[in-house]
Amino acid sequence: MIKINQLMSIYNHKTPFEFKALHDVNTTFEPNKIHGIIGHTGSGKSTFIQHLNALLLPSSGEVIIGDTIINKKTKAKVFHKIRRSIGMVFQFPENQLFEETVMKDVMFGPLNIGIDEETARKNAEKYLTLLGIDESEYEASPFELSGGQMRKVAIAGILSMDQDTIIFDEPTAGLDPKSHIEVMDLIYNLNREHGKTIILVSHNMDDCYQYTDTIKIFSHGEIVSEGDTVDILQDEALLTSMNLELPKVARLTKDLKARGFNPNPPPRSTDEFISMYDMWRSSHAE
Amino acid sequence: MLSKVLIGRYIPGDSVIHALDPRSKILLTVLFMVIVFLANSWATYITLILFVLIVTKVAGLSIRFLFDGLKLILVLFIFTFLMHVFLTKGGTVLVDGGFFTIESEGIITGIFITLRLTLLVVVTTILTLTTSPIELTHGLERMFQPLKRIGFPVSEVAMMMSISLRFIPTLMDETEKIIKAQSARGSSFRMGGLKERFQALLSIFIPLFVSAFKRAEELAVAMDVRGYNVKGKRTSYRLLEWKSSDTIAIIIMILLAALLFGLRAIGL
Ligand SMILES: Nc1ncnc2c1ncn2[C@@H]1O[C@H](COP(=O)(O)OP(=O)(O)O)[C@@H](O)[C@H]1O
Ligand SMILES: [Mg+2]
Numbered sequence: 075m076i077k078i079n080q081l082m083s084i085y086n087h088k089t090p091f092e093f094k095a096l097h098d099v100n101t102t103f104e105p106n107k108i109h110g111i112i113g114h115t116g117s118g119k120s121t122f123i124q125h126l127n128a129l130l131l132p133s134s135g136e137v138i139i140g141d142t143i144i145n146k147k148t149k150a151k152v153f154h155k156i157r158r159s160i161g162m163v164f165q166f167p168e169n170q171l172f173e174e175t176v177m178k179d180v181m182f183g184p185l186n187i188g189i190d191e192e193t194a195r196k197n198a199e200k201y202l203t204l205l206g207i208d209e210s211e212y213e214a215s216p217f218e219l220s221g222g223q224m225r226k227v228a229i230a231g232i233l234s235m236d237q238d239t240i241i242f243d244e245p246t247a248g249l250d251p252k253s254h255i256e257v258m259d260l261i262y263n264l265n266r267e268h269g270k271t272i273i274l275v276s277h278n279m280d281d282c283y284q285y286t287d288t289i290k291i292f293s294h295g296e297i298v299s300e301g302d303t304v305d306i307l308q309d310e311a312l313l314t315s316m317n318l319e320l321p322k323v324a325r326l327t328k329d330l331k332a333r334g335f336n337p338n339p340p341p342r343s344t345d346e347f348i349s350m351y352d353m354w355r356s357s358h359a360e
Numbered sequence: 361m362l363s364k365v366l367i368g369r370y371i372p373g374d375s376v377i378h379a380l381d382p383r384s385k386i387l388l389t390v391l392f393m394v395i396v397f398l399a400n401s402w403a404t405y406i407t408l409i410l411f412v413l414i415v416t417k418v419a420g421l422s423i424r425f426l427f428d429g430l431k432l433i434l435v436l437f438i439f440t441f442l443m444h445v446f447l448t449k450g451g452t453v454l455v456d457g458g459f460f461t462i463e464s465e466g467i468i469t470g471i472f473i474t475l476r477l478t479l480l481v482v483v484t485t486i487l488t489l490t491t492s493p494i495e496l497t498h499g500l501e502r503m504f505q506p507l508k509r510i511g512f513p514v515s516e517v518a519m520m521m522s523i524s525l526r527f528i529p530t531l532m533d534e535t536e537k538i539i540k541a542q543s544a545r546g547s548s549f550r551m552g553g554l555k556e557r558f559q560a561l562l563s564i565f566i567p568l569f570v571s572a573f574k575r576a577e578e579l580a581v582a583m584d585v586r587g588y589n590v591k592g593k594r595t596s597y598r599l600l601e602w603k604s605s606d607t608i609a610i611i612i613m614i615l616l617a618a619l620l621f622g623l624r625a626i627g628l
Contacts, residue, residue, distance in 0.1 A: 088425070154546065157545075158546075161544070169567055169571060170538060182545055186547050231545065232545065235545070
């Protein structure tokens with residue numbers, strides 16, 4: 075369980091560049107779920123998630139992770155412990171690749187946090203396989219791979235540290251459509267099959283609707299709305315007031331309601347929509 | 361942390377100092393640096409400190425903020441101070457620790473040299489804080505125009521300077537991002553043996569170089585497609601204009617120099 079109390083965060087405190095990026099954030103993340111975070115650029119999403127693994131410390135307030143409390147006075151010693159329980163995949167994680175080979179790069183994280191060599195290699199193989207990186211590529215230089223492959227190797231580099239909670243900051247930004255789906259499916263599987271708690275920052279409403287269990291909407295450094303994904307992302311009035319759009323599938327379902335198409339639970343992905351719609355049509359065919 | 365480094369940063373403003381011609385600001389900074397070397401006593405140093413404090417106020421900068429920016433080079437200051445405290449001899453012996461002595465001259469010289477360094481760093485910081493990188497390059501280009509006649513590539517060097525200045529903040533931001541990404545992977549230069557620390561450094565420098573080269577390549581392509589040509593004759597949108605305030609500023613600086621000579625002459 076992750077709990078955030080009255081979190082306030084100021085960049086460049088006491089300088090002319092001072093900027094209050096988070097005002098008063100209070101929320102919790104339940105374990106074993108996929109939590110979506112949405113909001114416009116600059117609303118404080120990236121700033122917020124960096125507080126969850128002590129890359130940024132609160133200016134005031136606190137972040138509670140299990141039995142560890144992070145506040146402005148937290149010391150570097152504690153960071154190691156936190157990074158063993160929470161993984162962070164930054165935006166454009168391929169920028170953090172640096173080793174000679176794919177395998178070495180993926181093993182860098184686990185070795186740093188004190189996992190032994192053998193387990194580190196096992197983890198690396200497990201997650202590289204999960205991400206569809208072929209064994210023949212383990213000894214290649216990460217810089218020779220395609221953009222999509224580099225992204226996947228970088229993600230494997232975090233996952234191989236095997237934390238319980240993984241944060242993804244816009245993991246599909248700039249990816250081709252195929253890699254996009256692969257990465258989103260992976261994230262879904264990490265939760266459903268490997269029991270990881272996922273925190274996903276995204277501004278793709280369709281992905282959030284299809285893959286997440288809960289949603290928190292950020293605006294101007296605050297959480298303005300949160301709850302179950304189905305409740306939040308079908309609330310057209312709420313989304314419009316935040317200048318956000320309904321997910322496409324929710325839009326279509328809503329538009330077809332007048333014609334009597336009202337499945338419960340509603341479809342969350344294009345595939346689900348098509349099959350439910352087909353079923354509804356054939357059962358209504360004269 | 362890195363965002364606290366002030367040299368190279370610019371804060372837009374509408375103070376008299378901001379409005380000065382970049383050429384006069386560069387000239388004033390150089391003059392002040394020369395004047396700093398005239399200071400040799402309490403009275404002269406105090407005069408210079410007062411002068412800098414006034415300039416800071418006039419430029420609309422907070423003194424506190426300026427000193428926060430100095431913290432990073434504090435190590436250098438402390439080192440300089442200690443060097444003089446232990447190595448400069450003369451005056452009365454204050455501490456006699458057997459194999460070393462601390463003498464009054466050492467303390468005084470230490471303080472003076474540290475003040476001198478601080479003043480030099482502070483004026484340079486004030487220069488960049490109040491002058492946009494574009495203005496700065498433009499000013500330098502114009503000041504060194506005469507060197508063109510002896511074949512010195514003034515415009516090219518100016519272009520290089522403006523690109524470098526433009527990318528300092530970008531690179532700082534990039535560095536901060538990479539450091540964070542690697543810390544999230546448990547990398548740390550504070551812990552572990554020599555090998556781990558070296559690895560931690562590599563994990564930051566390699567991605568940094570990769571991204572810098574990528575940026576350089578993109579920029580080169582962008583300049584090429586827009587027809588940048590080193591031989592091309594460039595005109596500029598902003599014309600530099602020497603105003604009466606620039607002349608007054610230079611006169612004030614000369615008066616400051618005269619004041620220091622005066623103080624030295626009467627033995628203060
Ligand atoms: N390192 C930083 N220094 C100063 N301001 C920052 C920094 N990072 C982000 N900000 C500012 O904080 C605000 C929130 O940014 P961010 O958390 O990146 O938003 P998001 O991820 O929602 O786009 C923005 O206004 C941004 O300009
Ligand atoms: Mg962001």
